[in-house]
Amino acid sequence: MATQQYPSKDILYTPQAFWFGDVASPMLGWYHPARVRDAGGSRQCGVVLCPPFGHEYMVSYLAYKHLAMHLAKAGFDVCFFDYNNSGDAADAEGDRVALWQKNISQAATQLRQLAGIEHIALFGLRLGGLLAGSVAAAIDARALLLMAPVISGRAYAREMLVLRSMSSLQAEVDPDRTIDPNHVQTDDELTGYEFTAATGSSLGKLDLSKLPAPAMPVFVQARDDISGQESKLVQAWHHHDHALHLSELPGYAAMMCEDAHDTVVPTAIWQEMQAWLGRYFPLNEVSSRDLPITNPVANIVFGHVVVEEELVELEGMSGIVSRQAGANIKALPTVILCNIGANHRVGNHRLYVTLARNLASHGFHVLRFDKSGIGYSKTTPDDKENDVHAASSVDDLSSAMYFMQGKYHSPSFVLAGLCSGAYMAYLSALRDERVSGLVLMNQLTYRWREGDTIEARKKATIKSTHFYVHALAKGDTWKRVLKGQVDFRQIGGNLLRRTGKRLRTQWQLLTTYLMHNNLFLGQVARNFKNLEGRGTELLMIYETSDTAVDVMTEQFGRHAKLLGQSERICLKFFRGADHTFTPRWSQLALVDFISKHLLHRFSHRQQDQTVTAPIAALQRFDAAEHIAKPAAADVAK
Template identity: 50%
Template sequence: MTTMFHPPAAQAFWLGDAAAPMLAHYHPAQHNSKLSRRCGVVLCAPFGHEYMVSYLSLRMLAARLSAAGFDVLSFDYQNTGDAADISSAQIAAWQDNIRTAAAWLREQAQVQHLCLAGLRFGALLAASVSADCRADGLLLCAPVISGRAYARELQVLRNMGLPEEVLATMSAEELTGYTFPQETRSAMAALDLKKMAVPACPVLLLSRDDIEGQEAALAAQWQQQHDAVSFSAVPGYQAMMQVDAHSSVVPHAMWQHCTDWLSSQFPEIHAATTAPKLTASANEAQWLQSAIAVHEQIVHFDGMEGVLSLPQEPDTRKPAVILCNIGANHRTGNHRLYVKLARALIQQGFTVLRFDKSGIGYSRATAAGNHNDVHAADGVADIRAAMDFLEQQGYQEFVLGGLCSGAYFAYSTSLADKRICGLMLMNQLVYVWNPEETIEQRRQTSIKSSSFYVKALRDPATWKRLFSGDIHFGLIFSKLTGRILKRLAAIAHKLTENWLPVPFLLSPEARHLRAFCALGKHVLMVMDAGDASVDLMTEKFGRHAALLRRSSRFDMRILRGADHTFTPLDAQQKVISYLTKQLQQRFGDSAA
């Protein structure tokens, strides 16, 4: 959870080719006088997981630069974030995306100078097109030096932390939830900062502080040929690049150092200009994706930002679908799961809103002034505000969906709002959140599913780890014992109600979902077989949710070979296929 200043508003719009647009944010320069730097900065994001965890930090860098008088443009490359998908060569497309962003800043913001700023792989991409963009400055933060080494690193990381049964479902051309074909790997391997011509413009190289990298050696190599190359080792990278977005810390000192360097290179000497005003049409885009029509709008309500996906013929008689943030990840969801799900659902005639609740992405801070506060109490009010917004568009009923904390907020909102007619709960790990408990504390005391440990007992490596002290046996034993007792209680409830219906013996969660379904509403659950959410479901609703299965309005799917965030592309497709089919059957044109 991060508390910070409130950044000036950015203008979101669709950028580039209308046939494959990118979602961008323009941060106009904030002028403190009649002078202007007349300098634009294009922010080039990293790839994959690094993009997700640094999203808020890059937004704060853009806000800091904007406050210092720079016009800043950030954007999602094609095939990433909220942008359209393309089938052409990915690396070449991303390089062209940077050129497009640079051209927009020159033409629309009327900047005379242009700087490219990149993080990790975004830095390597920025350097590779700096001459094409006629860049006047280059800011490279923890840059990937060798594309070949980076591709190998990504493939090694792909195999770490995932069970064998999950890896078995993944093809060689996917990488932690993203497509990573041979063509992309080859094009990535062809990029190497040490083999590129030394940029002719001033350069600032910032090193990473988690491991010893090659940034200093690269700076020394370039300084031999160009005296305008600076090197810095300001800490902040490691704190930003965490395992999860919620624990990522904005590197304020590092961003201030970058701002100071750019300010020294581009002082205020030009007459100020008027920032471009984007037309309303810039918020809307339509394109064909694999011969399928996609229509999306950028929307704002109550200080929050979202993307509304619309079917070709919107029907307000059908419920609108709202997707709730996964942890502190912004609205695209892990591995773009929400983007893919939304674009699949519009083909079935559903309107879908994926938005960022307060404190996430480009939405306002929480009422307490925080960002990345995953379980902030504001979440329920934020979702209700989203429903209010869609109600103004004519929709009367809503299906809420989410993964992990997104499922928690979907469920929690169903306790407070009668407009909800359906729930899609994916790998839900908590039904009641203790505000005095942190995510880190909960993670330290959590364990995997019971089935995971049953399988692990057959593996000799497990016993080796146990005797070496690598496994916290006491915690696991205590947790599993508690699960068994709760399972026995659920079985007793099931047996008891066969001859003596006593609803108060049920868990509060089971009582609520039973009443929810009895009102004609629907509940869908999706879980990975090895996830702890399976045991929680069993504790609350009995084995295979037996306490809920008397209703045809309840359905559950347990997948094998996935993980908590459904990383394998095959698992993602199964989740999307299951949910779209179920919603179509229950709320589609032919639904009874």
């Protein structure tokens, strides 16, 4: 009875996902209503959280969510959103910088309407700080919070160009092959994200230090990894009559790490920001209020097709279902995309967003969702976040399949994932016969033991043997050797272990051939043979220089010979990309191939037609061959 009369505060104040903005190019936002019971009232102020760009957006996503939760618990209404052409939002044409500035204004307007408040504060990290500062006066913001803000857009654009020129992707391409210049990193991309010369030019026109000093309280958080420019910004703005606070608390570097799995939420900084902002917006008593009904469905134009995307929640996990209006769900299996490491459902470089919409445009229903502990989903059963290999992940995938069966009547499922997402898809397929297909991209492990850690795996990981063989012919390799920059002990030890495993695999292959018995295969190979025998379509995709190639070879032999000849098993190799398919040409080629392959395999299944795509017809996808052949021929090889 007590529970019914006094429901959980978490239920009353759960963040709500919603679509907003232009109908032709909607954005996704998360509304965190002020938790008036926790705070003792409402601040009558909303905070719009403006995200940074590219990789910085991915690794700071969890920290942004926690900042929103801190502010909501203190009585602020909060909106965290994705700009157009980023995250889950739709793509839109036009000048990116002007578009993102407009997006911030739209988010502020939307938050005012949702929360019924007038005052707005803006928070921005890195590029988000520059954008927030550039529009603060135009949207009549009453406070500005900047964390390690980009001060000069021109300097930031130069920094991005330097970062692009330092990329080793093109240098790692096989030197024996001629690479088509259309299929390497271009001048219009940066670490897998579109960053054109026009965007750099537009950013060059923005400089916080040259803007009029904001007529509002300002909080500036300095970075703690390198000497930033925050103190110079404070000096440039010191003459205005409003409070300006410079904080030097540590926490920035630990948050902005290389991998989202390693990010540390800067709780102390968030608490300081919350306390500082609270001084300017005191609590007001308010009566209880109902949460607004937000729009769960958006129509997004993808190519020449309109894809409907619906926000869903399944047992405390958040997701988006992409489908084409009028598509027959029983004609094709539903595709479920499994998280890449600790990255939320959009995937590295928005790979999953592009893949989901492309598949939907071909008639598939696609669910991209965050398992427990990732993004806005609930924590794992042991109350952890960013637990990449949590045992509960398999249960989460099972729940996702039951959800899609109940709501959309999905007949069967294809599970797709990259790296750890591939591992979780593989484990789920072993347990669940509803899985009729697997798409495994650069799978690095087939067995995760209790006590294993990602850190230990990273230290023990080297590139593929193929990579090192070709590296010996490069002059730069020997220069690094002479400078002592090559760890021969680690590389040599791993190569010796690989050689031993390959010899064992060759023995298994010979014994299996002579004895005509699969009992001599290793457990993982037997698992794959059982999946194939069950009728599961297996598509395994690798980048040629990635460690995943050697891991696969250790389990199945060269070119997966231990798995035998089967039309249901297909290997695909990409050359010139990397583990997460960073170059944009490789992303587009990967998405195109997966969509056509699944359509080819499952549309033929529906029509009961015989298909011949044996594993012996091994597919190589080189940069020089990218989309050079007709699509149908490429799929059928």
